[in-house]
Amino acid sequence: MASLRSTRPRLLTAAALVLGASLALSACSSSSSGGGETSGAAKVSKQASTSQYQGTVLSKHFDKPDLVLNDTGGQPYDLKARTAGRTVLLFFGYTSCPDVCPTTMGDIGVAMSKLTPEERQKLDIVFVSTDPERDTPQVLRTWLDSMGKDFIGLTGDLAKVKAAAKPLGIMVEDPVVAANGSVTSTHGAQVLAFLPTDDKAHLLYMAGTSVETYRHDLELLAKGVAV
Template sequence: MPRTTRAPRLVGAAALALAAALALTACGSSGDGSGTTKVTQQKDASPYEGTKLVKNFEKPDLQLTDTSGQPFDLRQKTNGKATLLFFGYTSCPDVCPTTMGDIGVAMKKLSPEERQKIDVVFVSTDPQRDTPKVLRTWLDSMGSDFIGLTGDLEKVKTAAKSLGIMIEDPVVNADGTVTSTHGAQVLAFLPSDDKAHVLYLGGTEVKTYEHDLPLLAQGVAA
């Protein structure tokens, strides 16, 4: 079956703030994971291998439901911790499991003390199917302490838009599969100001996360 993929666009002021040429992939209902994402990266003295953002985005004001079925306030619950934020859905065949799996591999290389200083947050773009139970089962294969959030899709779309990430409503295909189109970025928020300072695109290698996560845990400035 051919892969369904689209290129979500960056929107409004967020597009200008990134100050980079982005070609963003999205997950489809099937595929081989060969989608590409490109970025023009500034050369600077940043200690991070991820892309340093020109503008540091505010952490979204987002209240959803976590995998235990309890209300979760993103800003409040992750305040003062390094946070990796990614939007996707559990039935994605390529970008989502690859991205979260790679982060999970890198997190396992950290010491217990370092891991406690980083929150990895996965926000569902297909909340009708991604119930708290479904999210927990899916995330546990990558990181048992990963945070999964699901709920009002309009809230999710608004939060993503504030970060320059476009999300479209899920589409049910003729064969019953679902396509959820969304940006492939992971944003890293530093604990010092709870703002996004570093960007990782779909296809980022594990070694990049392995290099950067200890820096994020330490709160090293980008």
């Protein structure tokens, strides 16, 4: 099976989330045969806000997924139970992604490194693999360690991953294998921030969010500043 190399951003739709304005959301798909680029947008709910946060403040607060997968130690990890009452940044992606995934996780990692140890301990960064066939616990741990050694990696049943992502408006597609053996994997590339007060997502970050924006908001989240 061929490796996943080039990128083709594609259109995402999440009509069920339409309560407000439209935001451009990114996705990454990879194919060994390459491809051009397109742009896309998804409808999500947001609200005008005087919030101190630089991320998009959502008017619809999404529940944290009820998802049990394997962590990078190969042990079952109940996302909802293990992160209850914690601030969580959640991202769906895969380690072979050539750009959006490593860029997003790398930027969050750099932002986390600018916080104090006490602030970092109050935040959970969770990466859920959309390519579990290739993202074994060991592969996932090695990849995440280059971004943040405390980052939580989850991998396992893709059907569970898709079911967890869908209510959040995040598209995850089954990998497609072409006749020539090339593989294409597509997933939404937004990051959601869940608050400890109600375990719901209140903030959204799109692909291309800067390190400074993440640093700014992660510091506020660690301090418990209201959204």
